[in-house]
Amino acid sequence: MYKTLTFEENGDIATVTLAKSRINMEMVRELTEICNHLEDDSTAKVVVLRGQVGCFSLGIDFAEFRPDQPMDIHGFNKWEKICARIERLPKAIIAIIDGDCHGGGAQLMLVADAVIATPRCDIQFNEVHLGFLPGMATFRLAKSIGLGHAKRLIMQCPKIGADEALSLGLVSMVSTDIDEALSKTIQAFGPIHNVAVTLARRLLNESFSTDFENAIGNFLAAQHRAIHQTPFLDTIRAHTDE
Amino acid sequence: MRSRHARILSVGTANPPNWYTQQDILDLYRVANPMVKSMFKASHIQGRHLVLPEADEAGVPQEDQATLLRKHRVWSLKLGRECIEKALTDTGLSTGDIDYLCCITSTGMMLPGLSAMFVKHLGFRVDCHRTDIVGMGCNAGLNGLNPTANWCAANPGKLALMVCCEVNSALYVYDDTMGTGVVNSLFGDGCAAVLLRADDTDGPTQPLPLPQVVDFYSHLIPQAWGAMRYNWSTEHGKFSFYLDRDVPYVLGIHTETPVNGLLSRNKLKRRDIDHWIIHSGGKKVIDAIKYNIGLTDFDVRHTVNILRRFGNLGSGSFLFSYQQLVNEGKIRPGDRAVMMTMGPGSTIETALLHW
Structure with missing residues (x-):
């Protein structure tokens, strides 16, 4: 039913799995539909955001831009709106970062309440090196890890591995066993009122x-x-x- | 083809010329009670338009109930005239074209009422239908908009005008206590008029379609019946407004009920609402509404701004916010707004607009 992701709901846990490595407007639309469902009809207490094995997301899909077409800022606004909606869902939001998590993928990671990473995770806010801006990560990242670290991550665009991500507080747990880490994290959230x-x-x-x-x-x-x-x-x- | 619902054609507002900062009021009234002082200073109001007597060497003289009633009558006519003229500006219409007049006030008792005074002085026809809504408080603007919009729907093509006239400075009781201090630090003077008609004839220079008034939903909280009320003060020989300190929270926690009722009846979700036009009751009640129905600072920007510039203007306050929203120029065809007013009863009144 969805083209860019899969969605399943199992008891208290709703899982959104990004099926495409790049974020396009279709994915934004599908995430919006899922948010509608999660706000209106869902009894899930936890929303898990994850990607394919070895890749959470590589960020924005540049194929939707054409150098000979006028640039459209409104698509960026739609992306920010869906990030803010996910951030405000009345559920605990847990992101699982296994492998590459770049650009828009890293932005999406920042709206989660807890982030589980595998040792091979590779987080990078690469936008500034590509000549644009990492969305509202400029706003969220500074609050999350402090202005000094945020400046380095956003302006120098380093690749951040699991150990550094953990020490920065960018991720809350590193584990090779994703299922176990997820159930521990959900347990730590407790009853989730x-x-x-x-x-x-x-x-x-x-x-x-x-x-x-x-x-x-x-x-x-x-x-x-x-x-x-x-x-x-x-x-x-x-x-x-x- | 006639539209089923009344549309808002225009709004006009008016305030008395003198604007006082919170510090001005403290100085004029020689406020000594440090708790009252700190309440004025902690207020989220920059200043208010008020009608106050000239101060002499002893400060501002006390006004007796007869003086206050006269102030209410005189300034209701002045401000009523001004806001009605502004609402009719650019419409090509005059007061003689109005078929239904609804006047609202809670800040002074008159008999005959405001509507009869307006007909006498402001050029309305003597066969203009009239309603006066007196003593319903800050929420009364929507209690009046409901019958006014329904009158329009029942009389397509005819013009209705609703005028909210609140001279809150005609309620001033000064005795250096916290009770009157809360009231004296919050309310300001202002009138607002709104013109409605149910048909497809938009105003001549409207850049936008005009909003239809689609639906209303009320919610009374009987257990908070005495939370906002007029007391007769034998000590001062005048009415004194009492405001319970729990009012903001009680109103806040009940906000979901009418909002959910209004939206679900119209098959809408909160995310379908583009604009929130909320009575500027006070900082605490705005906060309570924000956290109870999940509104952002952006959603309440006009409500907060009107509070800052004018204080709590009573029944017409939401029309000041509506006007600011329209002037901001962000409304698009198809947008929806929820209007919400809160006040004595205790009550929460809501309305749904659709552009």
């Missing part, structure tokens, strides 16, 4: 760009919502029963 997960992630993502006075207002609004949801009410009920 979707409201608490979504609100916590949003406040964290906003933390660098919000001043304290606004942040505390935002926090109180979010906390008021969280403490009126079933999971917290269950927590205090269990506590009362003890």
Whole structure:
């Protein structure tokens, strides 16, 4: 049913597997359809993003650009919109990076809440060497690993292996056994209360760009919502029963 | 071919000439209570248009209830006239062309009501149909838009005008307490008029199709009945507005219900909504709405900006945001907007627009 990816849902886990090594507008459209489904109908608590064996993604498909045609900025906007939507899904987002993860692939990796890598992973923000920009990785990467490291990764475009990615905090686990690492990671996320997960992630993502006075207002609004949801009410009920 | 729904043809707004920063108000009223001072300073309001008496050496003199009622009447007429003229500008229409007039206010009691005063002074026909909605609070703009839009749908081709007139400075009670401080630091004066008609005749110079008012969805929160209310203050001999400190959160947590109701009835998802036109109630209630229905700072940019420039303008506030959205020039044919106003009851009112 999809041409650029496969999608399967198994109990609590929804898995998106990129079937093409390059990101094109068709893939953006299909990811949008999947987000619609995940927001509207899905009871999955975890979304796993992965690629083919040995390749997560090589980034943008340059075949969609023609030197004799006007350049279209709106395609980049659509890409950013789908990244932001994935980033806001009311699920835990886990990326599995086995092998090459370049350009747009590395950008997509940054919207995950946790990243599992295999020892052969090869992460590179290669856009600046190719004469363009790594999307909103300029925004996300600096927050994720610090401005100094982000400058080196984005401006010098080094290839980052598993050990360095782990030490930078770019990935959260390196393992040869992907299945085992995935189940450990899912276990670590615990019960995944979707409201608490979504609100916590949003406040964290906003933390660098919000001043304290606004942040505390935002926090109180979010906390008021969280403490009126079933999971917290269950927590205090269990506590009362003890 | 006639359209089934009323369309918004134009909006006009007006404010009194004097604009006061929060610091101006603290100085004018010689506010001494440090808690009240810090509340003014923490406010997300830069300043507000208000009608205040001249200060003498003792500060701003107190106004009794009779003075406040007169202020409401006089400024409702001045600002009403101005916002109605602006709404009719470029339409080739005059007040004599209006067939239905709906006036809204919660900041002063009059009998005869605003609509009769407007007919007397502003050139409306004496056979113009009238409705006055009095005392419904900040949400009342949508409580008025609902019957106004329905009147249009029932009378295709006829013109209806709704005017929200709030002279919040006619509610000023000053006693250096936190209770009145909250009110005095939040509300501003402003009127807004909106012109509607149900047919396919767009205004003469409209660069865009005009939005249809498609649907409404209300939600009352009876358990928060007393959270916002007028009290009679025997001490001051005037009405005093009371605002419970939990109001922003209570409204926030109930926001999903009417929004989901409105959208699901129209087979829409939140992602189908391109614009959010939300009453600028205060910083906390805007935050609560953002985190309860997942809106971004971009979604609430007009709401926040109107709050910053004007304070809480009561029932017409959402029309100021609507006007700013239209002037921004980002609306495209096919876009949809949700309008949302919140206020005493406690209540959340919503409407769906479709361009």
